Amino acid sequence: MKQKKSVLSLIPYEKREEGFDEWYRDVCYCGGMVDFHPSHGCYVMRDTSMEIWDTLKVFFEREMKRMNVKKCHLPKESSDVRNSLYPYFSKWIRVASDLPLKYNQWFYATRSEMSNPIPFIRSREFLWQEGHSAFATRKEAYLEVNNVMDIYCRIYQELLAIPVLTGRKSEDDSGLFSSTLQVFIPETGRCVQGAYSNCLGQSFAKQFNICFEKAIGVDSLVWQNSWSFSSAAIGLMIMVHGDDKGLVLPPNVAPVQAVIIPLATQGVDQRVRDACAAAAIILELAGIRTQVDSLGDIPLSIKHAHWEQKGIPLRILLGDSEIASNTFLIARRDNGSTISVPRDNLGERVALLLKKVQKSLFKVARSKSTASVQSVETWEEFVDAIESGKLVFAPWCDEQQVERDINERTYGLAKPVCTPYDQPLLPMGTLCFATGRLAKTWTYWSLL
Amino acid sequence: MKQKKSVLSLIPYEKREEGFDEWYRDVCYCGGMVDFHPSHGCYVMRDTSMEIWDTLKVFFEREMKRMNVKKCHLPKESSDVRNSLYPYFSKWIRVASDLPLKYNQWFYATRSEMSNPIPFIRSREFLWQEGHSAFATRKEAYLEVNNVMDIYCRIYQELLAIPVLTGRKSEDDSGLFSSTLQVFIPETGRCVQGAYSNCLGQSFAKQFNICFEKAIGVDSLVWQNSWSFSSAAIGLMIMVHGDDKGLVLPPNVAPVQAVIIPLATQGVDQRVRDACAAAAIILELAGIRTQVDSLGDIPLSIKHAHWEQKGIPLRILLGDSEIASNTFLIARRDNGSTISVPRDNLGERVALLLKKVQKSLFKVARSKSTASVQSVETWEEFVDAIESGKLVFAPWCDEQQVERDINERTYGLAKPVCTPYDQPLLPMGTLCFATGRLAKTWTYWSLL
DSSP: OOOOOSOOOOOOOOOOTTTTHHHHHHHHHHTEEEESSSSOOOOOHHHHHHHHHHHHHHHHHHHHHTOOOOEEEEESSSSSSSHHHHHHHHHHOOOOOGEEEEEEEEEEEEEOOSSOOOOTBBOOOEEEEEEEEEEESSHHHHHHHHHHHHHHHHHHIIIIIIOOOEEEEOOSSSSSEEEEEEEETTTTTTTEEEEEEEEEHHHHHHHTTTTTEEETTEEEOOOOEEEEEEEEEHHHOOOOHHTTBBBEEEEEEEEOOOEEEESSSSOOOHHHHHHHHHHHHHHHHOOOOEOOOOOOOHHHHHHHHHHHHHTTTEEEOHHHHHHTTTEEEEEEETTTEEEEETTTTTHHHHHHHHHHHHHHHHHHHHHHHHHEEEOOOOOOHHHHHTTTTOEEEEEEEEOOHHHHHHHTTTTTTTEEBBBBBOOOOOTTOOBBTTTSBBOEEEEEEEEE | OOOOOSSSOOOOOOOTTTTTHHHHHHHHHTTSEEEEEESOOEEEEOOOHHHHHHHHHHOOOOOHTOOOOOOOOOOSSSSSHHHHHHHHHHHHHGGGGSSEEEEEEEEEEOOOOOOOOOOTOOOOOEEEEEEEESSHHHHHHHHHHHHHHHHHHHHHIIOOOOOOOEOOOTTTSSOOOEEEEEEEEEETTTTEEEEEEEEEEEEHHHHHOOOEEEEEEEEEEEEEEEEEEEEEEHHHHHHHHHBBOOOOOTTTTOOOOOEEOOOOSSSSSSSHHHHHHHHHHHHHHTTEEEEEEOOSOOHHHHHHHHHHTTTTTTEEOOOOOHHHHEEEEETTTTTTOOEEESSSTHHHHHHHHHHHHHHHHHHHHHHHHHHHHHOOOHHHHHHHHHTTEEEEEEEOOOOHHHHHHHHTTTTEEEEEEESSSSSOOOOOTTTTTTOOOOEEEEEEEEEE
């Protein structure tokens, strides 16, 4: 007989504050998001994470349809999609009416071996989307860079309840409009790129001869964009919201939004079972993804722990006393509070509560993120803040050489995260924290 | 300046009756379904074929949800999905309540080099779906084999309007319930497998130690199924419906169901343009995927040829005389007929017409397919029918050794296609066409 584990895999695991990396791996595994794989750095994405990825995909695809983005499937020859796709852009684009041409493709791929793998964030196998578009004018291309970045922001902020930083990458010296979406993780003092949307200008158009007939006999190079996000988004969601009890899933993406748990002192009688089934139907009809607990006759505390570990936003408790008083007990996963709600309009009440949870998750995460920001003016303040894992906001002269100097002077510790397009006021005469020269922008910095 | 092709790629191509293989390749290419790829045997799937694939996927996914099939993403180690997945089945299945366990995954993959590639049907890169499930009992497993085959039948018959043959593969001597979906192509005299749904029995459960605790201390092996279909479905759709003018897309999967063409004697005036735009809005509101022709000032015959080549089910023509008489002219792609319809309730009329076209495509294809069936009783009749490319239906003794003999005696020409589960009456004493022994079943045969 093969060895069986207990039905509940309640392995005691690392605390978030004490060992963030180990805590994260434990939450991914025990929450049922991934299973480990014999190949180093590979993970199996299980049904919960796949369903969340599908939710993000469906949202993104709907927006793609609105933007009139097409799909194609290219046999992938090189690791750089551009080398496969752009020869076809050259072929498919002939006249002005062929523009804009926009393609999106979904991929999965295996990267080469890597050290220190992290599920979703740094895994060898990952899922992602890459969009490529061509326009007649720079203006149209720039507009799209913005529009797509807005979609990524909505995926992060509205669906995953993750506050983001967006802005220009500092290494971009092309003078073109490119943007990055970054998520700061206070526990690590690091930022992770969650998406990008870049204008590539006309250099690839030159290289691959992608042009259109602007007037009779007059060819013009196209302007190109590319944009991408990946399953790293799921890892960031786990990092931002998870706690010592396990996963915390935002209601907008949770495959199960509410679990109904029958309460009983001694076994569960049929009346309670029926009431739970009826409540499940009411909730499903209200569009709430519901499941009835079927863990059987085990202590209630273990049931709670199980569903908390899986990150289910709401646990709805129903026993004899609730039936008698025409109420439900509802326990929130996000803040641990339990409230009693009347039985009437259950669907609406729960839907409203889920919205509240979603908002609250974002608010709490934003407070935490905002509390991590430290504005600095001098080099000493900068080094102190970076070393204590802060998200540093500093006025600087925005020069490539200075960026390299800063990297050297901090022994490779500090990197610029992004320069937000929405700049706060930079008072006349503000000086760069690193050079003492006149500052040009406010820029975010963090640990590399 | 790079060389530009004309805006319309109306390359004269091979006729269906004269060179089926060349005709098929031309239709795929000129219809915008694929573009050629520098790697031998690879093709680029363009937006029309990708949208059709997405439609099939959405339909299939909805059914998967109903069946409570989950998704996972496994880093693919071997070309056989089972080797990657079944070790996890062994891990995830512990007790009876873990069953049934059902997973579906979507793939794309590149096969090794192959001779005589055919877009969609025999291409190195292809898209497919593979489902794997485990059950406590054989009965449940068998039920699923049937349910999934029903879904595949609906994809082929309801969406793609392709008549299919379903039944048992003859090579299956396991005594287990397995089924294949086959499409007969009269021009080639061959059948192509369009899907399969098989019960694998318990052999993999033994090999990978996949069992559940049936009673305390008593383990039981699971029963497993696997089922799959691929982008070959799109190729079969093109083969079954296409004609000498190009693609013919069934309305249920056509990315554009109706194209509105402004008619004009001398240029197109604003009134006609406005009327076309208004009609497009009415059709879109009625849920009809509509496009307004924007090919510009070229002869109407070329416009017709262009949209025929792309397979658009309906062309709606609108000019001054139609506006004056409150009518539209509608040309059907499938049978070439043109009818005049009143302007009122345009949306409903077109929706109804699309349904009619869909039905008619299936009916015509079924007649053609039925006309290709030839029932035989003797060996001589069998050889004649196979050699003339018929779909042969014959009573036989259903023995593996006899199948091998038949293959040898026809110099490798003939193969059994499937033995339908719905068997016609086999009168007492009917003899096998090949051995003269008592026949056990009616079986379809075709060219290999």
